[in-house]
Amino acid sequence: DGVPTPSDINKVLDEYVIGQARAKRVLSVAVHNHYKRLANAGKTGDIEISKSNILLVGPTGCGKTLLARALAKECNCRFLALSLSAVEDKFYGETSKKITAIFSLARKVAPCIVFLDELDGFLRARSDTDQAPTYNMKTELLSQLDGFHQHGAPIMVVACTNNAAGLDPAVRRRLPRVYEIALPTAQERAQILRVHTRSERVPEDTLAWLAEQSQGLSGSDLLEVYRTASARRLRDRCADPSFDARAERACSGDARAMRELVAGLAKLSRAHWRHGLGAVRAGKAASSHLK
Secondary structure (H helix, E strand, O other): OOOOOHHHHHHHHHHEEEEEHHHHHHHHHHHHHHHHHHHHHHHOOOOOOOHHHHEOOOOOOOHHHHHHHHHHHHOOOOOEOOOHHHHHOOOHHHHHHHHHHHHHHHHHOOOOEEEEOHHHHOOEOOOOOHHHHHHOOOOOOHHHOOOOOOOOOEEEEEEEEOHHHEEOHHHHHHOOOEEOOOOOOOOHHHHHHHHHHOOOOOOOOHHHHHHHHOOOHHHHHHHHHHHHHHHHHHHHHHHHOOOOHHHHHHHHHOHHHHHHHHHHHHOOOOOHHHHHHHHHHHHHHHHHHOO
């Protein structure tokens, strides 16, 4: 019937996101059941589309967006990512019109997954102090999420947020399937670091040490640790008085100088990694203080 099985969906999610086994398992089953019901809609009548919408909750940088993109890929769906900057307009009423147009487009190109990143930016709790354009935008988006205008079209909404407490209470009914995307475990952090450093010669004991030292960091934080450590390594090499001479010989075609230059740059010491970890943790502490 063309509907991917949960195991097929889970295999694709494994290719995109490391870890999150429970989230991937329940997502695979939820998406399979959604499109299975749609395939049988002609026999059983229209289904309530909003009951299949999904909300992913978790810290920033844990793979929520990657999971949504992987779902769209495996289900052979088109993927429409809705951002706040794309729909906001200075003219009264235009924001609501854009939201309506996006969901209208999703119906025309269906099957389609509509992805709402940073949902709390769209649907913070409504209040009497909201300006009329903002209030109307929230009302229109809630109406579209309710599936009232979809008429059985194979549309699925996947939303992400790291601030579920700030969402409007009406969101929970429109996005009834809530799945938590947690921070990676030590084993998952080692796997993530192994992927990020696949072009490096990083010993396994160093990866294990990094996984232990990076507790509380997300996948994107680990990538930033690697980038910062690499930048520090390059800075240290450039400070070497002999670096300029070797670089000049390498550029002139000296194969030995090129090998020495590359070999020197390929070494990431634990001091470099400590610098990367410290810089990322300091940045996270500063961000937390600003909040």
